[in-house]
Amino acid sequence: MTAEALQRMLQIDRLGAPLFVSWQLTRDCDLACVHCCTESAPGKPMTGELGRAEALALADDIVAEGVPYVMLCGGEPMVVPHFPEIAERLGAAGIQLKIETNGQRFDTAMAQRLAELPVRSVQISLDADSPEIYARQRPGASLAKVHAACRAVRAAGLPLEVTFAPTRLNIAELPAAITRARELGAFRFNTGALMRIGNAAKNWRKLEPTAAQYETFRAELDRSARAGAGEMELAYLPFRMEDGLRQALDEPPATLLVLPNGRVKASAALPYLVADLRRHSLAQAWQRYCDAWHGRTVRDAMARAIAEPASHAGATALQELAPASADPEEGGHP
Ligand code: SF4
Numbered sequence: 001m002t003a004e005a006l007q008r009m010l011q012i013d014r015l016g017a018p019l020f021v022s023w024q025l026t027r028d029c030d031l032a033c034v035h036c037c038t039e040s041a042p043g044k045p046m047t048g049e050l051g052r053a054e055a056l057a058l059a060d061d062i063v064a065e066g067v068p069y070v071m072l073c074g075g076e077p078m079v080v081p082h083f084p085e086i087a088e089r090l091g092a093a094g095i096q097l098k099i100e101t102n103g104q105r106f107d108t109a110m111a112q113r114l115a116e117l118p119v120r121s122v123q124i125s126l127d128a129d130s131p132e133i134y135a136r137q138r139p140g141a142s143l144a145k146v147h148a149a150c151r152a153v154r155a156a157g158l159p160l161e162v163t164f165a166p167t168r169l170n171i172a173e174l175p176a177a178i179t180r181a182r183e184l185g186a187f188r189f190n191t192g193a194l195m196r197i198g199n200a201a202k203n204w205r206k207l208e209p210t211a212a213q214y215e216t217f218r219a220e221l222d223r224s225a226r227a228g229a230g231e232m233e234l235a236y237l238p239f240r241m242e243d244g245l246r247q248a249l250d251e252p253p254a255t256l257l258v259l260p261n262g263r264v265k266a267s268a269a270l271p272y273l274v275a276d277l278r279r280h281s282l283a284q285a286w287q288r289y290c291d292a293w294h295g296r297t298v299r300d301a302m303a304r305a306i307a308e309p310a311s312h313a314g315a316t317a318l319q320e321l322a323p324a325s326a327d328p329e330e331g332g333h334p
Contacts, residue, residue, distance in 0.1 A: 017066055026049055027040050033139070045260065100163075128173040166213075178220075191235070264285045
């Protein structure tokens, strides 16, 4: 990494706050999916998760900084008792919301409550059309509940998007899942190559689709995109995580990724923690994030993540990143 690259002005340097906060409210989940990138499971919150009062204070800070768009996710946000309060605190201030859920507990009452807020979308996992295959990938999950959740979203007038994580178990289900998503009224179908993070990394040999499977998968996505243009967007590019990371290395996203304990990560693909929202304001966290992206450690690690996708497996081994300004080897903020 050259000094010039480290000092180059980035688009994030021109912003006083993130444009998007991806906030994992908990690591706890009512499922234990074989591919889960956050290694979530029932009764397994992260140590030191923010409590209700701390989470509401963070919501107020997000409002005060004028962040326009927040995603509430997990783990499973529906297992967090104060989830509706957080959504309402943000939504009342006009912040656009995206909610990511597995759909197991998402009912009509919740859909109607969220319909009062500026919700840009509710995203539900729809990785199969066969209940048996769905339950193999997501042990304990009911596909019928997922369908009911999708219908509740649409009945409340909320925009629905779905996500499909391909593994060796479910990849052949793609055409049926696309048809089902259209029938359920989704406006977008999100997919791409399986990310090698968390449980997926641990189970990689059993889960990674073969090259032939991926070829068929891509061909089906291309065919469906052509056939259904205008009905439902098929979002699958960049297809591999490393392609998205290449873009991020060039221009880091204006996104803060907040973990359940209030720590902020430099990137989903990297293990580095750049701030602690128990100690830092959102404005300070944003500055530290921007500084981190001018630092040699993050940029070299990102270059490595692009060149060696297997290294993504280390993204959950969280570690502190020294502030850029404290390390003369780090680039520093221009
Ligand atoms: S993939 Fe989603 S639903 Fe499955 S265990 Fe992880 S957080 Fe829960």
